[in-house]
Amino acid sequence: MAPKSSSKLTPMMQQWQAAKSAHPDALLFFRMGDFYELFGNDAVVAARALELTLTSRDKNKEDGLPMAGVPHHAAQGYLTRLLELGYKVAVCDQVEDPKKAKGIVKRAVTRVVTPGVVLEESVLDPSVNNYLCAVWPGLEGYGVIHTDVTTGSLRGTVAVGLSALLSELGRLEPAEVLLPPESEAEITAAIERFGGVVTHLSVDNFNPGQALAKSEKDAPKLIRCALGAVGSYLHLTRPVGQVPLMPLEHYSLDEHLMLEETAFRNLEVVRTLMGGRRKGSLLGLLDKSVTAMGARQLRRWLQYPLRRKAEINERLDAVSELKEDAIVRDELRSSLSEVYDIERLGGRVVAGVASPKDLCNLRSSLSRLGTLKTSLSELQAAQLTQLAERLDPLSDLQTLLENTLCDAPAQSAQEGRLIRSGFDAKVDELSGLADTGKDWILQYEAAQRERSTIASLKVRFNRVFGYFIEVTRANLHLVPDDYIRKQTISTGERFYTIELKEYETKVLSAEERRIQRETELFEALRDQLKEHASRILRSAGRVADLDVLCALAEVAHRYGYVRPHLFDDRRINLKNSRHPVVEQSMGAGEFVPNDLRLDDEHGWLHLITGPNMAGKSTVMRQVAVTVLMAQIGSFVAADEAEIGLVDRIFTRVGATDDLSRGQSTFMVEMSEAAFILSHATQHSLIILDEIGRGTSTFDGLSIAWAVAEYVHDHLGARTLFATHYHELTELARSKESVRNCHVAVREWNDEVVFLRKLQPGATNRSYGIQVGRLAGLPESVIVRAKEVLAQLEQSDVAQPRVSSEEQGVAPQLGLFAPEVVPQCSELEGAVARVDVTRTTPLEALRLIDRWQKKLKQ
Template structure:
């Protein structure tokens, strides 16, 4: 490399301290990037690449940097911002240093965030045979942690990361070679992963850090000890945030430690298949359960709604408490309208509190906080007579009054623009504003006082570029000039003077701009620091606002879509639904088109006491929709929502499993069938009698014999061993021969009229013996010639299981069809003959027979 300039030398020195970050290096009105950063960022952001000497270089205007940083964060990059500090040097090199590192998990500016979802930073560490996992949203102060046995590492890490969807994960280097964590990181949508030496996760050091942060003597009140596996990752998260943001984090005042038993367990695969918060198509919230219940008015409510759907409750009292509030709003539409109208005016109080705590809030943020609290007090006033445990009003009013009296109505967002502090808040500031804004008036007052003192009535104050301000006295009044007048210049008809007072006033005018900015900055900091005292109240109020918003959202869904309150019982295994509907599918169909269905499992009546529903029926008849809708109804019920059904009795479930759909993971060498079997194995290992299991087409990814055998054995295990509530859909009609007291046969009704077939999408008792696959193929647009040929082949197979159908149906080929019991064909092949003689013809399906024939023919042809 050619000889480096001083600027490049300075850049390289700072870059050495941040080798893994994109360095935004402030040069005047631009942030510049050099060398490898310039090459990468110019490509990612489509920026023009230039050079400074031999160094590649690209830059962006500093005033639009946030937009570029936001794009880099979405790509998983970290950005170190190096600013000019101190006075800009006229000669030599201006000092620069990194003032902030912005990462996907620690970003706090609104431009970098999605208001409707949390911005979690997560960490994991293994110690003492347990894995501890912690995650935090620095913008809101939400801090959670949990633990699980090391031998269940892969299953639980995948589940928990699926719940919180972190934007960034920091991990110990000891896990770098862990195949399980590498596999998980490949499958989840994590934007950024960083590895740190294990000494960062020292238990004792991180325990003390948490104690200091929470201002407590120990962590007993948070159910943590020095040996708790949650402590190392949780403590390191705090340390990472403080060093990265370079800001105080006083709003992080506690941590919520939870266990699996507190919430319905939904593994990551089931969460994806049920499309609770993200769909399988493009990863957005379109066509998801979240979308179908999302009627929230505030960002806080949107985030809490996501949390409730990710953490359904298992406590009957908590569920009923939420349902009571939903029912209140459903029955009192006027109350609902009034509260939602006020909620509509509330901005993100939770994140505003976080910005205040981190010294990031500007004046407009404070005005937004004031307006939000005014709307909240209106809502609180109408809700006071109900059981909502509202926070006290005094703090809210004090915050409103403080901001009302101190902050200008339409303030600037940066100190250099002024217009931040309201007139009347500071006498000193008001004086300097008057100097700047009404200097002529001040001069007028001064000259009038001089006229009165001197008796010279024609005194005038003027100014020029050279002399500045001066008093002009005509020649006829020179005899009255007082001693304190200081000569400046003599003219033909007049003389010009100044005074110490006039010089003071002029100096004040020159200093006023800088003095105003300094005072406004200091006064604003004082106001913001005063508001920090109210952070606990603001966090409490934000939680209550979010709660009210979510129950109102549930009530709105119940009213709009005719949902009803389910009966949720902790001492029952029952799952009974009358006229249940799929909450997502129904919403996207024309009104009245969705066909509702009943179901009853584990009921008290003998005819409804079965725990296992075996569902058969053709493709496209609605089996998968029926399965998923029942799982979603159970999930909604345990979040406290009303459900899309006329009636529902739901015994609280501890886990929901969903094995549907076909997918592979070729990158990991996993076929569709292996993925299916892995998910099935997880269900059979983890489900309990209180679980809800939905399974669709188990065994279809392999041969018919293997698939049927697996499906049959899985069904027996669910019936005899687990005894959990199960919805089991299959195309293996042979399974209908299963006999068990806990098995109920259901099928999808079909109306046939000659060749016309109508899928009624109605679930009825009984079994289906036809999959109507050819009809579905016609609907899909398969060429008619293929459809006709398939029909003929199907007739042959159904009519004569001993026939192999040739590719073309000609008379010549028809004469040469091979029959399996011709005898002479196999007379010399004892092995094949023995297998034929051992076949159970009475229990062999046409498809199994046909596959056997093909295998025998291939074997004989080879010999």
């Protein structure tokens, strides 16, 4: 509900209406004295979301304007809750001192807080980047820009094809994505799946002409269009104060090992499949960082693993040296642990919102950079020596902060007590007046006690009444005649004198002038630091890199990981490989390691058979996780590891019904398989788990067989293919690079024991009934299942007959008893003509399928 006519509004409400018209899609926090007020529909929405009391500005009218408010000192908490609920909030502040205002106080929207444009610490997860993305479609693909306004990072790429775009968004999980109107529904659906907010901007905002810096002008037009949207949006949301952005970094997705969206999720790289928790993910295991910057950088390394062998080896050299030199590693980690988040502190400086506490933390952090640089200079690895050379200790800024800021500044610039004594003569003079004023008050209080003979008399101060003399009720008869009554309280009276009032004016004037002067100096200090923002952010990046390298070295040392050896061919040879996350979730020595050789000699397409729960999925995932770890520059969970560099990792490891998109389990399975077959190369790693299980046996086996053949004949990609279709193992006879292996089990007293060991050769049993018993199926079901299995294995027709308990009673057809089909000489002849020595299992299945259809006819 909004006012009907601006002509009937008060001047203040006209201000509100103008601000609201400029930001119709945001809740408007309108500053009125000590409160932020919301009006109209904003008030209704906020009252419901924040559990506020909803009132009316015109209480005497039935159609009064709804109104709700929050105290300005508590506004941040309410902003946080609204952001978590996905709302945008426009903050309209008083932009002049009410005491100096001529007429109505000027107000203006100073910022619009959105999920992707937020600098408030209380809203942010320190270990995760808060990305704002923009996407612009074109004939060559999609221009993608992502920025974190809290750190200044600005990166752009071109995603070729919708699937590449969705994978990129899935990796980044941006808080907010800027899209042009009428974008594909698949993009919006993908963003909503990971909890992002979609903001549609008009096409005019995607203007490539906004690029100014050389790095931006040289970028492809698709990227510059997306960059234009980011620039427009930041100007809209931060009309007052800059947003700190570094020069654009243009990257190519082909430079990195790419994990498709499903692979990134299925391998539990940054969160678990169940519950979406960080603990239990690969990131949760590897993150031994001691700074917020390092935690965010490690996440980025996992999102964008490397493909160039030289770059990876440089990281591995650094991790190796830090792993071996425990003394230096501990020194570095100790110094790093005392460094605050200078990346986000620098961002707050540039945005003009850094508090005295922020600058105090920045000063403390900068004092550790010199120590880090000295410790690094003792090391030999190329990446570590480069870090030592490039790490700017920012000693000049540390000195500036040390000389300007006092040791324990106030929480807010408006409180004063910010500037170090001796830095500014004017501040020292005004502080002296305030300090001597305290002594004068004590002397004045003592004199008044003596004069009035009131021993309990006190001289006090508060912000509402200023200085006053407080006398208890029992002593009111002793009050001197020149005392002027100021206030009656429950315990007595408050007075003032002309002398006290004059001194109050003098002291408060000095205090006010001191605070004003200190605020000016503090803002000047912030402006000086702002000029060096790029230096601060670059040093923050160096610290983040060092923290990640130390963290990976700590992990390697703590868990006994080894350095992987990298090659350009298609090998993946692992000795005593373990799944790093599963291993740590088990007791010491409980995880069963496995050897694996994927190469030209030992085959690069392995068909893995074995029962459910035997460990097939774990083996396959640990291979993919090992490759991923190696290509971020980490040591790996194995005794030995030789890895040919991988360009992409694909997984097809289980599907759930996607009812929201109208896709069944089998449709999802086939879509993922089709994507893999269309995009994998001979340098890819493919993990396939139970292809074809979502349909009938013959259809599923046929599809699985054809997929395996296609991977072998056309892709040549390293592939681990787990299956319950034991007929597939026949492929090893006809396909040169196919090998069979199985996860071993043993039977003991009609029970199955999982050995978790990968062994060469196929198995022809799935042990499904034994697994069913372990899962808790009723014993009667287990007994009947064994009977049916025996009949199926012995019968010419694969259908169960009546149970043993029903034998001896009147003949009765079993539920699945076959119909009697007349003899057909044509079919008999067809069967007789089949040469079983030359017929493949797949061809035999097709013949059987054809004969069955004829019988049904």
